[in-house]
Amino acid sequence: MSKISVAVLGATGMIGQRFIQMLEDHPWFEIEGLYASERSEGKRLGDVLKVRDHVYKDETMDRRIEVMDIGKIGKNCRIAFSGIPSDLAGPTETELAKAGVAVFTNAGSHRMDAHVPIIIPEVNPGQYDAVKDQPTYGEAGGYIVTNANCSSTGIAAPLHAINQAFGLKQVFVSTYQALSGAGYPGVPSLDAVGNVVPFISHEEEKMETELAKMLGTYSDGEFHYAGFKVMANCARVPVIDGHLESLVLDTEGQPTLEELEKALVDFRGEPQTLKLPSAPEQPIIVRHEDNRPQPVFDAMAGRPERARGMAVTIGRLRQSNGYYKAFSMSHNTLRGGAGGSVLNAELAVAKKLL
Amino acid sequence: MSKISVAVLGATGMIGQRFIQMLEDHPWFEIEGLYASERSEGKRLGDVLKVRDHVYKDETMDRRIEVMDIGKIGKNCRIAFSGIPSDLAGPTETELAKAGVAVFTNAGSHRMDAHVPIIIPEVNPGQYDAVKDQPTYGEAGGYIVTNANCSSTGIAAPLHAINQAFGLKQVFVSTYQALSGAGYPGVPSLDAVGNVVPFISHEEEKMETELAKMLGTYSDGEFHYAGFKVMANCARVPVIDGHLESLVLDTEGQPTLEELEKALVDFRGEPQTLKLPSAPEQPIIVRHEDNRPQPVFDAMAGRPERARGMAVTIGRLRQSNGYYKAFSMSHNTLRGGAGGSVLNAELAVAKKLL
């Protein structure tokens, strides 16, 4: 098939540039343009570089940033990947959907909208049904699909695997979130170096609601939330990429640690069955070393090469007083950001929504 | 009264030097000697400086390190403050107690011994009774008193205040522990910079048992543990001093947040009643800012000047699904280390155990 033209919105930001990374040699998608605000108009990508660990091609580094133009995008692109800051994303994304564009967004603006799903392809592919109930879908073929906030994404697949196998009652989660999650310029260095900030605006509320929405279902025109409870404490640590999260889980069943591990390791979802290009072969990796997962070693987990940063790593599985304890790690701007949305778009292709 | 002669053991280490800081101008105690292993014999304190934020007097910086000599210490000192690494501390401390010395130690070696209390003066001053059942006490007047591990200390007073007022059933705690807790050289910088290590050897086990021992009682020659359960996840973050801990609490009573806060703010213990020199006037400080406590602003909390680093700070008090959530911060090498032991010794003086 010929490649689908896609726009990258917010191309000067951290998430926007992770989109470009995921799309640089994508087998299905081709970048039509890089869009951002007027301030960056005409700059080369290389002049506003944010991503440390990816080597872009020379021709990608030389691409110029254009000012966002809904008309042009609507005419040329079937897809827009949005890394626009949440406070600006809402209306722009709605307009694009009206213009017939399928918007895959990292912004939080529409996550709680009536027929907008928060998709993690391994977890809730069935919620794609909601898309067809969006008014813009019927009119022009455009729609909005969101990914979850990065700290929810990081644990959604393991919680889903455990919920399916043993029934999940309560989740006590504390986060050790990376700086890149706040974007650029984001957290001032005077707050970050040698410090932890135990507050991320609205993050705990998102975790306590988004997870239940994602692990629920969509039917009869509405979302039905999963029944477990989440108690979240969120903090920012001086790490560049990779959200670490501590977990204490209360489950219906009482599996052995071996059974629990097996449920995680054996877990596969639609992206794996469909062999989507950006799907990690094994979505949940369990490690046995004493001191893993760590951001610097495990944030980029995932195979094959295209799926680096797309797997979740679980370590230190333990039991205590009838609860299960673990640490989870996932890449907040790949799996929990741009990579998640690219995988969502791949699933939409497979589901013939594109 | 004339001052009591005290020895500082492990004077080249981080805890040892915090002892020296707490003792430099102490109204009741006077440093007889600084002791460490042979490797540092004869060095000036200034040559092996570890503490960043305290300005020692010139004459303190010029004091020389001596090789540990149990005979000399036994003869000259009524008290030894021990910052010896836990793997070496056990037998030395026992010998000192046999020599008639009261040992106040930060090491973990004796914490679970039959009649050795883990004292936090605000929490369990009554457990000092255990000291009199130590065989060395009757024989020579020597004994061993431990402080808790630094992550347990940081939350012991708030948990005790809440337990007293409302009854504590379950504690879900995740730690963000400072590098100084691992001593020097401790954590390699290649593991620390831009990283989090979700493992501290034996730390979770300690938290899950020491807290219950401390918040319990001593009677009929043995310790009776408190009944609540602790589920701990421990991690090391790139912060110099100050352990941050996230809390989710399950209580018998269901106080309002205002009632909960009042129980914390109004809490006072024996050190406050007795006006011990290193006691913070208010042992638990509650903050209302969105983003506090933070290590860099709150680790040194505590008034008056002598009690800096001796108060615990609680922030972000919230409710969620019937639980109470909060973040707690305390200084791991002052309140949770050397300062705790100095306060223990002051309480022992007040109790005429010295």
Place this chain on the structure above:
Amino acid sequence: MSKISVAVLGATGMIGQRFIQMLEDHPWFEIEGLYASERSEGKRLGDVLKVRDHVYKDETMDRRIEVMDIGKIGKNCRIAFSGIPSDLAGPTETELAKAGVAVFTNAGSHRMDAHVPIIIPEVNPGQYDAVKDQPTYGEAGGYIVTNANCSSTGIAAPLHAINQAFGLKQVFVSTYQALSGAGYPGVPSLDAVGNVVPFISHEEEKMETELAKMLGTYSDGEFHYAGFKVMANCARVPVIDGHLESLVLDTEGQPTLEELEKALVDFRGEPQTLKLPSAPEQPIIVRHEDNRPQPVFDAMAGRPERARGMAVTIGRLRQSNGYYKAFSMSHNTLRGGAGGSVLNAELAVAKKLL
């Protein structure tokens, strides 16, 4: 004498708060008001806290920020200490001088003005003569005195001591500058953690000109620059406070290292002779340890207590190929910022310019 009323401008910023720290218990000065932009109007100092390592009094923490009001300041205050960002400081400071206020500023706006001196009291107290040639001085008694940029200040005193004793021909300097030098929010954490940024806008140009102005003289109504050359490379490192600088010096005379050290250690200036309140007893400290000065140990050098952070520390004095090499350290927001301006004001009092 009764205390002189002073205004602090830019009180929400890092330099402004260092001013407050230096002025809290000042024997000669009394804070009339804390001023900043409208955005912070009415906030408590404690709500906008930036300084990590100073414990302000409760009543200071509770002081409210006011919107800058030149009329009020002109009426109530003889002195304004300015921590306003350089891009805004120029006109405000001029207006204050016109209103009869003596402005002691950390901003760079007026440093190269015709009769405005860059004062370091130990180095060029004679340049205070320039003040009398400022038009506002004759008219209303107001004037402007600047301190140098923080990286120049850090080496000005040692270079002056060496220039006086042996004649200075060339200075090769590379800086390792702290994050606080860029103010708040300043450097984004994504640029700072695990990184060095080898660029600080206009900093090298400032070092290459300001040092020669400061070490020069003022006569016949103009500044006469010193004759040595400065070659500067400036970089930002992930340190909170304290600028480290590497030096290679080319001198007329060829002293031994002992003679060089003696010239540094014995150096005293007018602040020491006059025993100004914020003057360090010994303005240049020379250390002999292998690995000093370091930001975390030496930025706060200076005695007595009031002069902490006001001394410069030199270490690793060596010779190589006929040059002298050393590392220098000084506190960029105390000696190189607010502290420098407070000492300037003290000198102005001593010189009866206030």
Place this chain on the structure above:
Amino acid sequence: MSKISVAVLGATGMIGQRFIQMLEDHPWFEIEGLYASERSEGKRLGDVLKVRDHVYKDETMDRRIEVMDIGKIGKNCRIAFSGIPSDLAGPTETELAKAGVAVFTNAGSHRMDAHVPIIIPEVNPGQYDAVKDQPTYGEAGGYIVTNANCSSTGIAAPLHAINQAFGLKQVFVSTYQALSGAGYPGVPSLDAVGNVVPFISHEEEKMETELAKMLGTYSDGEFHYAGFKVMANCARVPVIDGHLESLVLDTEGQPTLEELEKALVDFRGEPQTLKLPSAPEQPIIVRHEDNRPQPVFDAMAGRPERARGMAVTIGRLRQSNGYYKAFSMSHNTLRGGAGGSVLNAELAVAKKLL
């Protein structure tokens, strides 16, 4: 040709693991065994992982560490790549050379030996003549080739290009060296976080002598040093990989900045002519952004993929008072460590010394 069997010595360390990275899919070399001390015997590479940013193949991660066995290596391997700590490397490397093995080492032990060259293939390929004068070469075919210390390597190629074109008289260099240069565990985190340590043992002396040896020649059985002078100040900064260095250069000729840049950009050496597998196509990259090179963006410079981390990046070319100023960046454990030695071995193959 069939691949040459090579041993990796010091395989548990940072340099050893960079060797493994460079050799994993090498077209000419094949890893025979991974060797280290007894402490690590039998461990998997994955159990002692140090490198953060390379994804080793599963089968590489599963390779076991063996105890160093000179007999086995001598029998099976034509080459040994040595990442042994310098204090242990000397005698082992000598024994291996006696056993007929060509030793390419990162250790400093033999760098100043009579006929042992310090090779940077772009700079001094002619010094390979020295190898033939090593006694072991004639006897058994074994010999020792060293690479330079990492801070010298980082600037050797640019200095050589400038020296050739314009004549170099004096080099003033200050280093901002990464933590990985000190190996593992290396620098304690308590010294690294938020700090700079202005001392690296023997580093300045090495820079002041090794560069002159490398940029010199070998003839008549001895090394003839280049005539320029080096004045070095070395410091350790909290960066993981990548040495930044500030330069002030004094040259015979007075090129324009454009001419200087052209000499750097156009520079090519034997590795480029010979198209050695690990040679970067362009060994010196010049950047024009204000704020580059930076460790996080430029340490890994170099194309093609196999040569990532093998190019040197120069930025901020400026003039001041007749001198040239610049910042240089190179990867200390790739170009300045394991990669340099692998490139040396490739050149030895091309020169038929293997």
